[in-house]
Amino acid sequence: DAMVIQNPRYQVTQFGKPVTLSCSQTLNHNVMYWYQQKSSQAPKLLFHYYDKDFNNEADTPDNFQSRRPNTSFCFLDIRSPGLGDAAMYLCATSSRPGQGRDEAFFGQGTRLTVV
């Protein structure tokens, strides 16, 4: 059974039109992460939530925001997508903060296309 579920799998949005990607988890993990992965590159951490505490990476553009209304759900909002934001967006969870401490469980990702 899928434990980290991302919807949709594929998303096409217009340049500058706000878009929201969603992630849900059945693991009851405290920590949820959002990564951006461009073609042939390693995942790049955008931010993470530890419970309700939001932790932004220093180099994450302001164009990217996140919400976590409850333990199970986390959303990635891109306020004004540019062509450079086309990428695979990965959601992941772990039981404790610091992805390098415990196994991180990843969703299948959402492939975002900006037209």
Add this chain to the structure above:
Amino acid sequence: AQSVTQPDIHITVSEGASLELRCNYSYGATPYLFWYVQSPGQGLQLLLKYFSGDTLVQGIKGFEAEFKRSQSSFNLRKPSVHWSDAAEYFCAVGDAGNNRKLIWGLGTSLAVNP
């Protein structure tokens, strides 16, 4: 600064052949080391991890990796590759100085010839 290097961008092997994917890290203390696999269009799945203890680590899907402190390496191996192993493989280290943030290598793309 901590870093992870995967020297091979792309590797092609024949089905049934053995495989070794290289990973070198730069890290001051004992690292937490991971190998993740990403099938095309999919998320990442943990293959194995090393935190401490036995330096030869067994993972899922028949993979193993050996931590060699003297060489700062954590190479991934499989004795006999299957066509379904074709994927992108990422090595990562947990940075203890940064709340164990994962530092990723750039990945090695594995192709398997029938």
